[in-house]
Amino acid sequence: MKLLEGLNWRYATKKFDSDRKISEGKLLQIKEAIRLTPTSYGLQLFKVLIIEDPDLRKKLRIASYDQSQITDASHLVVFCNYLVVDDKVVDDYMALKARSEEKNIDDFKGYADFIKQDFSNRTEEEKSIYTAKQTYLALSSLLNACAELKVDACPMEGFEPEKYNETLGLSERGLNAAVITTIGYRSAEDRSQYAKKVRKPEGDIFELI
Numbered sequence: 001m002k003l004l005e006g007l008n009w010r011y012a013t014k015k016f017d018s019d020r021k022i023s024e025g026k027l028l029q030i031k032e033a034i035r036l037t038p039t040s041y042g043l044q045l046f047k048v049l050i051i052e053d054p055d056l057r058k059k060l061r062i063a064s065y066d067q068s069q070i071t072d073a074s075h076l077v078v079f080c081n082y083l084v085v086d087d088k089v090v091d092d093y094m095a096l097k098a099r100s101e102e103k104n105i106d107d108f109k110g111y112a113d114f115i116k117q118d119f120s121n122r123t124e125e126e127k128s129i130y131t132a133k134q135t136y137l138a139l140s141s142l143l144n145a146c147a148e149l150k151v152d153a154c155p156m157e158g159f160e161p162e163k164y165n166e167t168l169g170l171s172e173r174g175l176n177a178a179v180i181t182t183i184g185y186r187s188a189e190d191r192s193q194y195a196k197k198v199r200k201p202e203g204d205i206f207e208l209i
């Protein structure tokens with residue numbers, strides 16, 4: 001299984017080679033893996049910012065506890081969750097579903113009402129937590145795609161979301177920076193690449209019932 005080989009190869013890269021950039025072709029494949037990520041109800045309530053701009057990344061590095069990956073990697077990827085989960089996001093999705101499946105939108109009215117009812121029972125905070133969780137699935141798709149493409153990555157929660165939201169103007173767009181990752185190529189000087197993988201043994205994680 002190629003994925004397992006890739007997952008053994010990958011590691012959270014601490015030092016990137018700042019001279020190496022990810023090709024357009026590989027970036028396209030990574031984006032497609034994110035786009036194909038399954039989400040709750042299929043709503044895909046996230047945006048993904050792929051940041052190259054060096055000046056912007058200098059600012060964001062300060063908001064990321066000065067972690068060097070932010071400026072040295074090929075790209076910084078910011079997964080943003082929707083803060084607003086209203087009837088419109090459900091209606092937009094049903095319109096897309098109807099177009100994609102070449103069906104009448106009225107066929108999905110019952111399904112749409114069901115989802116709207118579900119969200120009406122949740123607070124704004126609960127809805128934000130719900131959408132933020134979905135971004136981690138997208139992050140996982142990115143990490144798996146990168147592992148197969150032999151592109152290095154460092155997923156990161158070590159950043160200040162409020163500062164990201166302010167710097168990137170996310171709040172006014174109804175978005176929140178949930179989790180980030182840097183992608184690119186490891187530096188030969190990154191000692192972490194030689195470290196042994198640390199994972200719990202199978203028996204500590206799985207229970208067959």
Ligand SMILES: Cc1cc2nc3c(=O)[nH]c(=O)nc-3n(C[C@H](O)[C@H](O)[C@H](O)COP(=O)(O)O)c2cc1C
Binds near residue numbers: 011013154158159197
């Ligand atoms: C959600 C998440 C957040 C993380 N945040 C950081 C971070 O801010 N900085 C960092 O250097 N590594 C970060 N890591 C990397 C983990 O420490 C690393 O994945 C873990 O120790 C397992 O090691 P491996 O990925 O090299 O196999 C994060 C990983 C995940 C999945």
